[in-house]
Amino acid sequence: MEWLAALGRAGLSFSARLGRANLLLVAMLRGLPELLRRPRLLIEQLFAVGVLTVLIIAVSGIFVGMVLGLQGYHILSRFGAEATLGVMVAASLVRELGPVVTALLFAGRAGSAMSAEIGLMKATEQLSGLEMMAVNPEHRVLTPRLIAGIISMPLLAALFSMLGVYGGWFVGVGLLGVDDGTYWAQMQSQIDWSEDVVNGVVKSFVFGIVCTWIAIFQGYDCVPTSEGVSRATTRTVVHSSLAVLGLDFVLTALMFN
Amino acid sequence: MSKLRQLEILVGAFMATGFVALFFLAMNVSNLGAVHSGDSYKVLARFDNIGGLKVKSPVTMAGVEVGRVVDIYYDAQDFRAVAVLGIYSQFDQIPDDTFAKILTAGLLGEQYVGLDPGGSEQVLKDGGEIALTQSALVLEEVIGQFIFGKAQEGAQ
Numbered sequence: 001m002e003w004l005a006a007l008g009r010a011g012l013s014f015s016a017r018l019g020r021a022n023l024l025l026v027a028m029l030r031g032l033p034e035l036l037r038r039p040r041l042l043i044e045q046l047f048a049v050g051v052l053t054v055l056i057i058a059v060s061g062i063f064v065g066m067v068l069g070l071q072g073y074h075i076l077s078r079f080g081a082e083a084t085l086g087v088m089v090a091a092s093l094v095r096e097l098g099p100v101v102t103a104l105l106f107a108g109r110a111g112s113a114m115s116a117e118i119g120l121m122k123a124t125e126q127l128s129g130l131e132m133m134a135v136n137p138e139h140r141v142l143t144p145r146l147i148a149g150i151i152s153m154p155l156l157a158a159l160f161s162m163l164g165v166y167g168g169w170f171v172g173v174g175l176l177g178v179d180d181g182t183y184w185a186q187m188q189s190q191i192d193w194s195e196d197v198v199n200g201v202v203k204s205f206v207f208g209i210v211c212t213w214i215a216i217f218q219g220y221d222c223v224p225t226s227e228g229v230s231r232a233t234t235r236t237v238v239h240s241s242l243a244v245l246g247l248d249f250v251l252t253a254l255m256f257n
Numbered sequence: 258m259s260k261l262r263q264l265e266i267l268v269g270a271f272m273a274t275g276f277v278a279l280f281f282l283a284m285n286v287s288n289l290g291a292v293h294s295g296d297s298y299k300v301l302a303r304f305d306n307i308g309g310l311k312v313k314s315p316v317t318m319a320g321v322e323v324g325r326v327v328d329i330y331y332d333a334q335d336f337r338a339v340a341v342l343g344i345y346s347q348f349d350q351i352p353d354d355t356f357a358k359i360l361t362a363g364l365l366g367e368q369y370v371g372l373d374p375g376g377s378e379q380v381l382k383d384g385g386e387i388a389l390t391q392s393a394l395v396l397e398e399v400i401g402q403f404i405f406g407k408a409q410e411g412a413q
Contacts, residue, residue: 040261043268051271090286155275162278165286184285193289197282 021217024138028146028216031139041144049110049145049212050152054159056109057102061160064097065089065167072168073176082178086187089168090161094191094200095256098161100248103207106153107240111215114145115236118219119229127220142216149212150205157204199255203248210247211240297324297343298383302357302370307338308393309368310359316342316370323348326370342370344381352377358391368393 035042072088118141121127127137165187172178191197215236222232283289304310307329316324324344332339344351354375361368372387381387 043261043265046268046271047264050275051267054271054274094282094286151272152275155272155278158275158278158282161286162281187286188288191287193283193287197287197289201279 017221020221021213024142024217024220025213027138028143031136031143032147034136034139035143035147041140042147045144045148046152049114049148050156053106053109053152053156056105057156057160058163060101060105061098061163062167064101064160065093065164065169066171068092068097068164069168069171069176073172073178082172082176083182084186084190085168085172085178086165086183086185087190089172090165090187090191091196093161093164093168094196096248096252098157098164099200099204099207100244102153102157102160102204103211103244104241106149106156106207107211107215107237107244110149110152111211111236111240112233114149114212114215115219115222115233116229118142118145118216119222119224119232122220122222123224123226123229125224142220145216146212149215150208153208153211154201154204157200157207161200195256202255203251206247206251207244210243214240214243296346297327298346298349299327300342300344300351300381300383300385300387302340302342302387302390303332303335303337304340304357304359304390304392305337306392306395307340307368308359308361308395310340310370310393311368314367314369316344316372318348318351318372318374323351323372340370342387349380351381353379353381353385353387354389355381355387356389356391357387359393361394 068089069085072085073082076082076085076088118127121137121141127141130137130140169183173180173183218232218236218239219229222228310326310329312326312329314326315322316326324342326340327343328341330339330341331337342357351372352375354377356373356375358371358373359368360371375389
């Protein structure tokens with residue numbers, strides 16, 4: 001009997017969390033008109049979420065591209081197909097690695113910070129303070145963060161892919177001697193704008209919504225103690241990563257069948 | 258310079274970089290920059306076997322891309338495949354006895370339609386048909402013929 005009750009409790013608390021997360025999303029979206037009146041809040045969050053994440057995205061993009069160039073060259077040269085190195089690098093970056101790795105790094109860099117910040121605001125009762133002053137904390141604090149995350153993610157993913165392509169170019173063309181023209185020409189003839197690039201952007205857009213939503217919800221829903229904040233931060237990173245990887249499979253199956 | 262202004266500039270730079278990256282992906286990585294936006298006219302070509310030819314495969318003349326395969330369907334009347342070639346309008350001087358053959362780029366590369374111009378005074382018009390065609394080379398058939406020929410040699 002006891003284990004059945006435990007199972008039921010777990011199921012109920014899971015559904016309740018899911019419900020709260022959805023209600024929070026609706027509440028945040030209702031803050032959109034207010035955000036239009038105070039674009040400054042959005043700019044501040046874009047700085048915290050986007051600009052401060054550029055460095056890690058740029059560095060990892062370049063190195064991932066370089067590794068792809070190196071690995072791809074060694075495998076492709078076995079079949080005498082070094083000419084298609086550009087296609088391999090660009091396709092794997094634009095379709096998969098760009099959106100996914102960006103989302104994982106984003107969850108680790110920006111998502112965890114967001115959760116910790118909101119959780120601490122809750123623990124120190126700043127959110128209640130806002131409410132006391134008749135300011136809606138969901139609209140004032142959470143909406144700008146959500147929108148900033150959604151805007152930043154596709155831009156960061158595009159930056160990642162671009163730098164990755166140049167990283168692969170540096171290794172393939174610069175160090176290993178693949179022909180410069182072939183690298184770009186093969187890439188341009190094989191990579192399709194709507195099929196590959198736009199689908200990658202759609203992916204990163206979805207990841208942007210999911211990662212920021214999870215981060216904000218975990219922070220806002222945390223137990224307002226130091227332990228609760230630390231647990232919320234951990235959960236943000238774990239849940240975001242799992243959600244990104246799982247969703248990536250679903251989106252890939254839907255888009256590139 | 259105020260703090261807000263500095264913030265705005267940095268965010269602006271970030272967004273501009275992101276859009277530049279997207280533009281780069283569009284123009285330099287994908288085929289958007291190379292997409293032919295001009296008009297094209299359609300010419301039919303019937304093949305016994307189109308092999309691995311696909312819609313959007315290039316149509317070339319002397320190695321230069323002059324069009325794309327627009328549509329491929331099966332004609333139940335004469336049991337042949339029909340490839341509809343969209344030839345770009347600026348190439349409107351193609352003789353009507355042009356020879357169309359399906360070629361392969363490299364040993365295992367993608368297949369495309371190669372056009373060899375004939376000597377006719379008449380040019381191909383929209384909806385016209387290329388009468389002289391050569392099917393795709395199917396590797397199994399070639400090997401089969403080779404083995405068959407060897408066997409016949411042995412019997413003699």
